Amino acid sequence: MNPDLDRLQSYPFQRLAALKQGLEPPVDRDHIALSIGEPKHPTPSLVSEALIAHLHRLSGYPTTRGLPTLREAIADWLGQRFALGATVDPEHQVLPVNGTREALFAFAQACVKRTTPAPLVLMPNPFYQIYEGAALLAGAEPCYLPCTAETGFLPDFSAVDAATWERCQLLYLCSPGNPTGAVADRETLAELIALAHRHDFVIASDECYSELYLDEQAPPPGLLEVSAAIGNPDFSRCVVFHSLSKRSNAPGLRSGFVAGDAEVIERFFLYRTYHGCAMPLHHQHASIAAWRDETHVRENRARYREKFAAVAEVLDGALPLSLPEAGFYLWPETPISDTELARRLYAEEHVTVLPGSFLSRTVDGHNPGERRIRLALVAPLNECVDAARRIRRCLARL
Numbered sequence: 001m002n003p004d005l006d007r008l009q010s011y012p013f014q015r016l017a018a019l020k021q022g023l024e025p026p027v028d029r030d031h032i033a034l035s036i037g038e039p040k041h042p043t044p045s046l047v048s049e050a051l052i053a054h055l056h057r058l059s060g061y062p063t064t065r066g067l068p069t070l071r072e073a074i075a076d077w078l079g080q081r082f083a084l085g086a087t088v089d090p091e092h093q094v095l096p097v098n099g100t101r102e103a104l105f106a107f108a109q110a111c112v113k114r115t116t117p118a119p120l121v122l123m124p125n126p127f128y129q130i131y132e133g134a135a136l137l138a139g140a141e142p143c144y145l146p147c148t149a150e151t152g153f154l155p156d157f158s159a160v161d162a163a164t165w166e167r168c169q170l171l172y173l174c175s176p177g178n179p180t181g182a183v184a185d186r187e188t189l190a191e192l193i194a195l196a197h198r199h200d201f202v203i204a205s206d207e208c209y210s211e212l213y214l215d216e217q218a219p220p221p222g223l224l225e226v227s228a229a230i231g232n233p234d235f236s237r238c239v240v241f242h243s244l245s246k247r248s249n250a251p252g253l254r255s256g257f258v259a260g261d262a263e264v265i266e267r268f269f270l271y272r273t274y275h276g277c278a279m280p281l282h283h284q285h286a287s288i289a290a291w292r293d294e295t296h297v298r299e300n301r302a303r304y305r306e307k308f309a310a311v312a313e314v315l316d317g318a319l320p321l322s323l324p325e326a327g328f329y330l331w332p333e334t335p336i337s338d339t340e341l342a343r344r345l346y347a348e349e350h351v352t353v354l355p356g357s358f359l360s361r362t363v364d365g366h367n368p369g370e371r372r373i374r375l376a377l378v379a380p381l382n383e384c385v386d387a388a389r390r391i392r393r394c395l396a397r398l
């Protein structure tokens with residue numbers, strides 16, 4: 001077997017299951033999971049109806065390139081959502097993917113050139129775990145950039161030395177960030193694009209939380225938008241990843257897209273042809289309906305806003321909380337070890353949270369996720385509030 005498989009870390013949820021093993025939560029209250037980032041708001045009916053209406057398409061093989069109408073819907077959405085100042089070419093700059101998870105993983109396999117010494121893939125720390133596994137299986141070395149309160153919960157790119165940039169072939173950017181909810185501003189994105197050109201690497205910008213922002217007047221900027229604004233209108237070295245999972249509460253649809261640099265997309269297309277990951281046709285039709293509607297997305301944001309406000313009110317004074325700019329996670333500091341607090345919350349209150357240290361790696365003796373927990377506000381409002389009350393109660397007992 002491929003020896004690189006041994007380099008993969010156990011997934012955070014496996015570690016969480018091991019942490020909870022043997023604990024006996026109280027049986028007088030239901031379990032509330034704030035651990036998994038799986039949206040629970042209802043999938044809009046326009047998506048499920050389009051899916052059902054196209055079930056007869058099961059009789060056909062889908063193509064890797066996807067339906068032109070889907071790529072057009074995506075290109076239109078990108079143009080409307082981001083002030084691109086340039087049009088996205090649906091033929092050459094867009095590819096549908098079966099959720100961004102598989103695409104983020106596959107992208108490194110297509111992008112990284114195996115060299116000696118091993119190429120670097122840069123990523124935030126804490127991070128969405130797929131980036132690391134993708135780098136390792138592509139024969140690269142992950143390089144973790146700490147995201148702490150001091151760095152505004154984003155990597156401090158100015159602290160990366162030139163030798164590291166020279167070895168970098170791929171940078172995973174996650175904005176809005178999971179788990180921190182921090183958003184990279186336009187200046188940062190512009191600097192990164194300049195660095196990518198200077199040192200010849202590709203930016204894979206994971207923007208799957210871009211539509212869940214708290215301030216309706218301040219949607220997070222995207223990499224393609226900044227690319228166009230700074231005179232890189234063909235999006236050279238820039239690729240973005242967007243998903244319907246969070247935006248449209250459709251994680252089961254497995255639908256997203258990659259868009260950007262046509263040359264990179266063409267090579268990725270070649271990879272995907274062999275990988276065999278074309279999106280089923282009825283899913284493509286459901287996706288067209290989702291990308292063409294914003295009403296359900298505005299409603300979705302309103303629901304998350306309501307939950308953030310309610311939970312923050314309950315936890316006020318009990319945990320140092322700052323609301324994120326976007327996403328659906330809280331990332332508070334904890335008064336005791338993150339794993340110990342997670343164990344106690346489960347054992348005493350039947351609430352599952354994710355210890356921050358499970359989402360990050362120790363570098364130079366420091367783990368930026370230590371003493372933090374990730375709370376995903378995905379459950380209905382009353383459950384989130386109930387969970388917050390239980391957390392408050394548990395903290396009061398410490």
Ligand SMILES: Cc1ncc(COP(=O)(O)O)c(C=O)c1O
Nearest residue numbers: 037099100101128178208243245
């Ligand atoms: C940062 C980030 N990127 C990508 C994904 C993958 O989402 P999907 O594969 O559903 O598009 C997730 C899912 O939780 C995520 O948190």
